[in-house]
Amino acid sequence: MKKNDSGANGASGHDTARRNFFRKLGRAAMAVGVTAPSMAAPAWAGATFLEAFGDFFQQHYKKMSREEIEQVLERIERKARERHGVDINCENTPPKKNAVFGYALNISKCQGYRDCVHACVEENNLGRDSQVEYIRVLEMDQGSTNLEESDHYYDPETVPTDGKYYMPVQCMQCDNPPCVKACPVEATWMEPDGIVVVDYDWCIGCRYCMSACPYSARHFNWTEPEIPAEKINPDTHYLGNRPRPKGVVEKCHFCIQRTRKDKQPACMEACPTGARIFGNLLDPDSEIRYILANKNVFRLKEELGTEPKFWYFTD
């Protein structure tokens, strides 16, 4: 497993040399916006001119210093309050040392309940009206792995159906991610813990990454995602499940807000069959390492060279 050390630590603030006019301008605007929230005039649809100014000139995640990120996190929380009337907590938990996350999914156990899908929607503040889902469970014919024969919208009274098996597909967190290469503005990258993330405040919405992804794992906010206030999950991460604007791409991020705090991803926690195993690939004692060493595993479209960190296995 290649370890990416290019480093997402925007908080490191080592790049003072690249400071520039626009950045300072944006920072000044943000600072004023923070110190003078009372200036917020309702005439600006809940956002002050300075707030909008700070939004516009916000720098790339990796270019921001620690205090700049703090200011942005505060602004995200403030905007969530204005937009949804909900107090959220937006964090920037850094990657853990010596951790690269991977996933293994037992397709002999999966029964196609889609509990993972629903848990993911709730955990990750996915737009309810837009019906974006990071996980898609494919109903496959026994005896075939042909995706084109799969049913994406199976809806019988009860599952599993005879003669079918189920294959959940989500972002494979490729170690050689074609989507990252595609992005013209480096708005998406692989974190040191192996998670491919998106800076929703940097993405220009060209959707080239969606064309590049061989797993249909990326989703676009065709409109402003709507979530009922009582449904909002207030525990968020900058690179994870914080509220997203319209016009940007998003995707599964292995529940970065949970997994960086040693919690299981929501899909694993929700699965009633125990088909889902998430863990640290660098830990030789982890369950996922046991599976990789002892089970017959395969990866989806491995021949494309994307090196997924998501394995399927059977009992």
Next chain:
Amino acid sequence: MIRFIFAGMREAARGSVRYRTWILGLLLVIGYGLIRYIGQVRNGLVVTGMSDQVSWGFYIANFAFLVGIAAAAVLLVIPAYAFHRKDVKEVVLLGEAMAVAAVTMAMMFVMADLGRPDRIWHMIPVIGRFNFPTSLLAWDVVVLSGYLALNLCIPFYILYQRWHGREPNLKLYFPFVVLAMFWAISIHTVTAFLFSANSGRAFWHTSLLAPRFIASAFASGPALIIISLQILRKVTGYPIKQSVIDMLAIIMMISMQITVFFIIAELFTDFYNEGTHAASIHYLFFGLQGLHGLRNWIWASVVMNVIAMIILTINPLRKNGRMLNVAAVLAILGIWIEKGMGLVIPGYIPTPLGEVFEYSPSSTELAVTLGIWAFGLLVFTLLAKIAIAIDTGRVKASGDGVPKTA
């Protein structure tokens, strides 16, 4: 220099009633497109027909076609500057004007497709983060901007000299002309690579894509130039020699033959032993799971391309002015379908996970597209008018300002 620019602007602003009506009509279409675009920015791309399944649509289809048109201007540049053909040199500025208009439209189509046009500055190196040379889209931005600059600067210099009544210094601008020749090929190659780079999309992931792009561009480009030159000849009385049109017709003939051959090669490879990699082309030509939104379009395109090829190939037909125009119009439409929607949309159908979900452009997309085309026509009209006026010596540094109507 400033006087020169003002002279050009003055020339663009004056003209006959017919000219003004044409400009006004274009402005109205542009205005309507702009209004619909503002609606798109306000509501998000949800107002288009695009989806997570088919994430690029009509905008990118037009973009791909127009990059080809822009590249084809080189077919006038090479004979004019490298082979010093006098007859071609007389119209090369018009070819470059068309390149400018086409690149401008191509860039506008990409802009129209962006979810966050307000963040376009993120692409600017140093203040933003430009993923060059890794991202093919970054490459496309570089080559298109460069091509636009070249096609603005070379004619600007030449016209500026003519305006002063001086002969342009070939030694000075020839290096840029050579650069522009290679650059023209590069813009369409990079645009093809933009698609063929995606190994997850079997329909695009073929090394034939770039050669196909170039071949079809060299058929549709000359076709559009042939039509435009005749219109200009009729409207402005600018002398355009028949030998230029004959030369373009020959280029078009060869390119169309190669284009049809490439399509056959593609069809054979995909269908002889049909596997899952052929699913997209199956959708395109026959439909999948009962859905066949592009089927009639692509067959119409094939028929148009083949008829155009036959007309061009048979000597007496090609030399017949009316038949040549028929062939040119068929080639433009046929390749617009084939390289536009016929190329972009099947790349997404079925999705990498095997879902068949169709796409058709919404009224917003059609209106914005119309607006952008009108803008391109406006750019071409204005540039051609200024170029012709200066080239014929009607507008020059000394004695300028005597208004004459075109």
